[in-house]
Amino acid sequence: MSKIHAAITAVNGYVPDYILTNKELETMVDTNDEWIVTRTGIKERRILKGEGKATSDLAVPAVQGLLQKRGITADEIELIIFCTSTPDMMFPATANILADKIGAKKAWGYDLQAACSGFLFGLTTAAQFIESGKHKKVLVVGADKMSSVVNYHDRNTCILFGDGCGCVLLEPNEEGNGLIDAVLKTDGAGGPYLNIKGGGSLNPATHETVEAGLHYAYQEGRTVFKFAVTNMADVAVEVMERNNLTSDNVDWLVPHQANKRIIDATAERAGLPEDKVMVNIHKYGNTTSGTIPLCLWEWEDKLKKGDNLILAAFGGGFTWGSIYLKWAYTKS
Numbered sequence: 001m002s003k004i005h006a007a008i009t010a011v012n013g014y015v016p017d018y019i020l021t022n023k024e025l026e027t028m029v030d031t032n033d034e035w036i037v038t039r040t041g042i043k044e045r046r047i048l049k050g051e052g053k054a055t056s057d058l059a060v061p062a063v064q065g066l067l068q069k070r071g072i073t074a075d076e077i078e079l080i081i082f083c084t085s086t087p088d089m090m091f092p093a094t095a096n097i098l099a100d101k102i103g104a105k106k107a108w109g110y111d112l113q114a115a116c117s118g119f120l121f122g123l124t125t126a127a128q129f130i131e132s133g134k135h136k137k138v139l140v141v142g143a144d145k146m147s148s149v150v151n152y153h154d155r156n157t158c159i160l161f162g163d164g165c166g167c168v169l170l171e172p173n174e175e176g177n178g179l180i181d182a183v184l185k186t187d188g189a190g191g192p193y194l195n196i197k198g199g200g201s202l203n204p205a206t207h208e209t210v211e212a213g214l215h216y217a218y219q220e221g222r223t224v225f226k227f228a229v230t231n232m233a234d235v236a237v238e239v240m241e242r243n244n245l246t247s248d249n250v251d252w253l254v255p256h257q258a259n260k261r262i263i264d265a266t267a268e269r270a271g272l273p274e275d276k277v278m279v280n281i282h283k284y285g286n287t288t289s290g291t292i293p294l295c296l297w298e299w300e301d302k303l304k305k306g307d308n309l310i311l312a313a314f315g316g317g318f319t320w321g322s323i324y325l326k327w328a329y330t331k332s
Contacts, residue, residue: 005174006130006171007173013294020047047163067102078107083112083140085118116256120184138169140169144288146163149215162284165287185235185321190318193224194219232255236310239323240324245310250276250310251308253278254299256291
């Protein structure tokens with residue numbers, strides 16, 4: 001009997017219409033286009049505008065498009081894993097809110113929070129339900145409305161983040177395609193350098209926490225960059241070596257889109273040329289849990305059945321990891 005792998009059988013994405021350019025940011029903080037592009041590679045990012053709009057509103061059109069592409073109904077989804085750092089609210093889970101909005105009446109679900117590594121952690125978790133035979137159709141969503149936690153008076157963070165959603169459907173595969181291997185890591189000692197201090201049980205919301213700006217994303221850029229540029233590359237190479245992969249037989253590197261310099265360092269360490277690296281940071285910035293599935297969505301037309309993909313990410317906490325994935329279909 002062939003081993004069952006969890007394969008991506010459909011992918012889709014959604015980004016809001018509003019484009020926040022570097023030029024507009026110049027009117028908000030002391031920065032300029034050249035400085036931002038040189039240090040991050042970001043030229044613009046998308047922002048979800050409108051009263052009462054939340055992270056689930058990014059996910060609804062992305063998931064509805066995915067269901068249409070796969071030719072299935074929401075009732076066929078058995079499990080939803082919603083990877084996000086910006087849930088609609090503390091509870092109920094955004095996965096449950098999404099299920100209600102799309103009419104996934106037979107699905108159970110939960111949120112997974114691992115910052116920018118969330119999608120990789122969610123994908124690996126979802127694969128266990130497929131490989132065990134427990135479920136046949138699992139939806140993994142990576143979405144964040146980062147504009148809701150960004151201080152647009154802080155030039156160190158407001159230039160980095162955007163809003164967006166990517167999602168994939170996992171189904172059983174007996175042809176050897178799907179999620180083959182994963183290396184996932186965490187180090188809580190990194191917490192002080194990249195976090196949102198307010199809103200949890202440690203610092204519940206008060207007038208004082210709001211006035212102190214504790215509900216905004218905080219990042220000590222130099223420390224985070226130094227750790228990320230080393231560790232994201234390390235795990236990408238580790239998963240390649242564990243599976244006897246070289247730069248010649250890796251078709252695509254799918255890196256988290258946090259900083260172009262981190263992406264370049266990871267590609268260089270893996271020995272992969274630019275034309276094998278998915279990069280859209282210039283258009284969307286860092287959408288946190290959304291970056292990797294948004295890349296898969298944008299590159300879907302170029303992916304072929306059997307392609308070897310290396311996914312790699314680094315996030316606050318610290319969290320980081322890499323996945324070896326064999327692509328399961330060629331888009332017709």
